[in-house]
Amino acid sequence: QVQLVESGGGLVQAGGSLRLSCVASGRTLNNYGVGWFRQAPGKEREFVAAISWGGGSTNYADSVKGRITISKDNAKNAVDLRINNLKPEDTGVYYCAASYLRRATMTTEQYAYWGQGTQVTVSS
Numbered sequence: 867q868v869q870l871v872e873s874g875g876g877l878v879q880a881g882g883s884l885r886l887s888c889v890a891s892g893r894t895l896n897n898y899g900v901g902w903f904r905q906a907p908g909k910e911r912e913f914v915a916a917i918s919w920g921g922g923s924t925n926y927a928d929s930v931k932g933r934i935t936i937s938k939d940n941a942k943n944a945v946d947l948r949i950n951n952l953k954p955e956d957t958g959v960y961y962c963a964a965s966y967l968r969r970a971t972m973t974t975e976q977y978a979y980w981g982q983g984t985q986v987t988v989s990s
Contacts, residue, residue, distance in 0.1 A: 868893040868964050868979050875960060875984030878952050886947040886984060887939075888962030895938065896920070898964035898979075899971055900945040902936060904986075906958040914960070916970035917945060925970040930956075952988045959983040 874886040888900065901916035915936040916925045924936055935948040945962060963977035971977075 868895070868898065870962050870964060870979060870981035872960060872962050872981045872984040875986045877987045877989065880953055880988055880990050882952050882988075883948070883950045884952065884986060886949070886960055886962075886986070887942075887944050888946070888981060889942060889944045890964070891943070895943055895945060895964065896940070897966075897968070899967050899969045900936075900938075901963050901965065901971065901977055902945075902947045902960060903963060903974065904956075904958040904960045905983075906955075909958075911961070911974060913972045913974065915947060916972060918970045919968035923970045925972050927972075949986075952986075954988045954990045957986060957988050959985050 869891045902914040903911050905911040917936045921938040933950050961983045962981050964979040965977045
């Protein structure tokens with residue numbers, strides 16, 4: 867099975883940018899679709915972005931379209947999430963997940979493997 871470790875979170879001022887990274891071990895991410903989700907305090911986990919196994923297909927939540935880019939780094943066996951123009955409402959724990967479906971699915975239940983998450987805090 868695949869193990870996922872997120873990194874890159876931190877405290878950022880509104881308007882700033884972050885790049886989150888999800889590095890996999892155990893198996894190549896070419897076997898999986900990969901998604902990013904986030905969970906704000908007191909709220910349910912929500913979909914942010916996803917990328918298919920080959921990187922040719924992506925999906926984004928409407929709330930982040932135009933500000934977020936998901937990409938694959940095959941050399942590092944990783945999937946990155948670039949967030950621009952950060953807003954306070956982007957605050958939360960960001961998780962990456964891998965799905966056997968290998969496509970850019972937006973459905974939480976279709977992801978079998980999850981990382982521990984990385985905290986993103988955006989100050990106004």
